[in-house]
Amino acid sequence: MSNHGRVGFHRPPPADVSDDSASDSDNEDLMRETRTSTDIRQLDRKILETEEEAEELLTNKEKDRRLQGLFARKDGPSSGVKLTKRERRRYQREAQRKGKKHPKEEEESELMYDMEEGHKDSSDSAASSDIDRLRLKELPQPVQGRSSRLWKLTAIHIVIVIAFVGLLLGAYKASRTHKSEVRPQSDTLTNGSSIFAPTTILISLDGFRADFLHRNITPSLSAFVQTGVSPEYMSPSFPSVTFPNHFTLVTGLYPEAHGVVGNSFWDPELKEDFFYTDPARSMQPKWWNGEPIWVTAEEQDVRAAIHMWPGSEAHIGIEPTFVDKYKGHELLANKVDRILGLLDLPGPFDKGASSDAPRPQLIAAYVPDVDRDGHLYGPNSTEIRSTISSVDTMLGQLFSGLEQRNLTDIVNIVIVSDHGMATTSTSRLVQLDDIIDMSVIERTDGWPLYGLRPKDESDIEPLYNKLKQEAASMSGFDVYLRDRDMPERYHFSQNDRIAPLWVIPWTGWAIVVKEEFNVEEAKKSGQVYHPRGVHGYDHEHPLMRAIFVARGPAFPHTPGSKVDVFQNIEVYNLVCDSVGVVPKPNNGTLRLPLKPIGLHDFMPPSDMPEDMPEDPPSSESSDQPTSIAQTTASNGTSTEVVETTSLLTQVSRPMIIATDAPVPTRPVIHDDVSQEDEDNNGKDTNLWWDWVMGKLDGAKDWATGLYDTVSDKISGAATESGNNE
Template sequence: MLKSGVLFLFRHPQTVKKSLRSSQMKLIDADGRVSGPGHKLLLVSFDGFRWDYDQDVETPELDLISRIGVRAKYMTPPTLTMTSPSHFTTITGRWVEDHEVVHNMMFDQKTNLKVPHKQTLRRSEWWDTGATPLWITAQNQGLKVGSFHFPGGGANYSGQPVGRHVFETPGFPDDNETEWRQNIDQVLDWFSEEDFDFVTLYFGEPDNVGHAHGPDTPQHKNIIRQIDRAVGYLRRGIDAQNLTRDLNVIITSDHGMTTVKKRPLVDEIVLNWYLPLLKLASFEILDYGGFGILTPRPGKEAEVLEALAKVPNITAFAKSQIPESFHLKKSQRLPPVIIQAQLGFNLNSRFIVYVNKGDHGYHSGEMDMKTIFRVFGPDFRRDLVSEPFDSVHLYPLMCHLLRVTAAPHNGSTQVTQDLLLQHTIKAAL
């Protein structure tokens, strides 16, 4: 029974039921590579799960997953370390400058339109940028796919929706453990009863707890324990529904979390103290954590950048001068000026309005922005700790597991091939 969201069903005309679903039906060729259909795949994202959150809390289920599968030391998200941009990098394998989901909020510099995050999730024009997410690529190659609350899963791409998608119910608490179990049950039913091939499942925690209380608090430890119980519930459900031999599971996140510095008049950054924003800027999103964007009025860009250079604890870039490592410079959507706060500092535009005790949005090179990565299933090695890697490489790994031909992407199968059992490895897609 589905209580947590609004359900939409779409059967693409190219979707066909595959006849060879069992792992026993896979064939090994002379080079030791798998032929035949891929295994099923479940991608689970726990929003804001920092890479080390399980190190000061007892997490027996996550520990077990590490023993029966693979754990990366950490995974590096893209810059921007925000929910929508990072999730879309995972599902497309594209850097942010290529997929153009450049903020949690949909915006338009010319009209000053700003659409809040939860409403943006339903706006196809924000997501349908030319980068093709794996849901669409897979279902166009005959696979049955679904998205449960996953960012981008409710949009249409060139008019095509994701085969099955469930939106979050507005106002429903993200930490409802009963609902979590219902959502897991529903997704496992899709696999076992309806023969789905690929499903993405999203949980809004521990992000909300991290924002409200900070990452180094008793509340943070409590939500990590709840997540660990959910992972155990998922693992037992896989066994109960006889999916163990045919379902690969990836558990990851979009970004980490850091403690916000809060000493009054010392740590606060109020940009209007340093430059008259109303006079110099025609558009801005500055009251949104550690990352800001700004459109100077005509002829005012140099003056804006000169003033911003005097603001402590930030770095401001003209878009053309953004370092290549940010993978943002080529973006057409980003305004001419971006502002990156130093770790733990938050941006305010005209007044001190920021109340979060924890936040993200900082450069992905900061350790507090790194994320968790766990995988297990029939295609993965056991009891392996892998070196860190960038989340952009998850996409070609998922394409390989599903045996689909990848759309253009920025990742590489070479980065993750050591995670796989030898007989599942084949040449890069």
């Protein structure tokens, strides 16, 4: 037993691996010879117990290591090193050699320490040193792998965070950019009794020429200019006639883009004619290819009310909340009552607001009076001065109504016109059938300019050459082919509804055919050409200039501010911005806020030419006012009549645009005084009847309002009584 004990605690000097193996073999032989069977069984039992405990410890340790590896990096240099089967056997042999001297608890403690720490001191044995060397060789690989995985995971998380932050910044920047481009007016305002979302009134004065503001007959509109912002004038679009330009005003599109290329035209695809005087045909959505502002507004939950605006009855997309059908001679006072009545409706923030008929944020109203009387009597007649004054009175009543409601600084007002007007004369007519054979022409489009569609397309070139030759030798017109030399600034070529060949009169001239007006016979008899006023010429000619004046919270500029001249394709964007809606793509580029270039001096424009001279009164029309051969110029506070001179010596040959004559397709010619008197009598009768109907409509509205009020009170009283019970 003493020998066994010596063997168990023998510690040989350090040696290489081969010596250690030989020593182990000798010790094992000696131990087998000196042990009894009982010792061997006890030793075997201890070995089995030791193996089971070691296996259990290894299993638990491996589980702990894996769990720790998921959440934290271990501090020990040997973490993650797994013992091989050979190493475990060597540990067991060492435990056997120590078993005689050390108690079981110390043996288990040493074994657990070796398992936990993965090494023993190098002085213990050569086997321990060998294990240390093996572990040191294996150690960097798993540690380096965990570090690499950790950095990969960290890098992935960093990339994800950077990408997410980038998306957030991109979305924020895009939203800021969008807002800066649109710049909508979105703040609500109150007049003390009601809350108003951004609200704009758009009023079109058909045929109101820009220089009409300088005739000392528009005190209300002139005062409005002094408190608002405006250019010196606004240019219409080509052709400068009512229907194309009114649709341009509310779409921001050139006529070639929105498809209403004239007051009358032929569509070769539909094989149908468009006549602006025939609502059954013209008020169909197939003719109107742009999206008007009332559709844009309604799609974005901004309610719209449209009063007689050309095209508003065509059922284009979403219907506006309110639509008033066209009435040719509606009293101006009724228009004021209608607009103010719409503003008096409860808004969405008010008690009693109706979801079916709420207060609109966009009100667009059309006033045809100046255009109508300009055609009948001419732009320099006494009658047109009276009409302009009446329209100005209407505007004054509207401004007063807004002031009474404390809405002057709450509601935006934008006043525009669609074109100007020029005086006609029998001496400025071109007899078209004296130049070309009209029998080869299948149809003509427009007026006063002529779009020609020959029966045979092969005749287009010969007709063009003939007309071009005559235009070079005589005054009054120019000739263009749609697909060859139509001026680019007209934007009048990219649509099949535009005829292939055009005869365009100079400003103040007109194209006629003999079946409508025989020029030679009229000159002999002294017959006066009608209409007395015409538009539809070159949209950049001074006599075709329109107006744009705006005031309100969307136009926070110094009173009387002046901006650069612009074309009417810009109006759509500006009105959209004023009520906070996003406009559809269009040809305009101007956005709010406007950028003034100074203040108006309120003097007549220096480049404004005098109007064309009119025909002298003839014996057959002696009751025509003599003032139509004159123009009125302002001089301080007084008004003097100045003789005019012909524009032919002052203005270069202009490009022309269509016009809207007060007749289906061509102007009505008044052959005698009795016919004109009859027209005037009919007009007076219509005015009286419209006045009566207007009063009846007003009484109906009053009765309806009274009924609704009484019904609400009765309903409220019944509800209160029920609650008390």
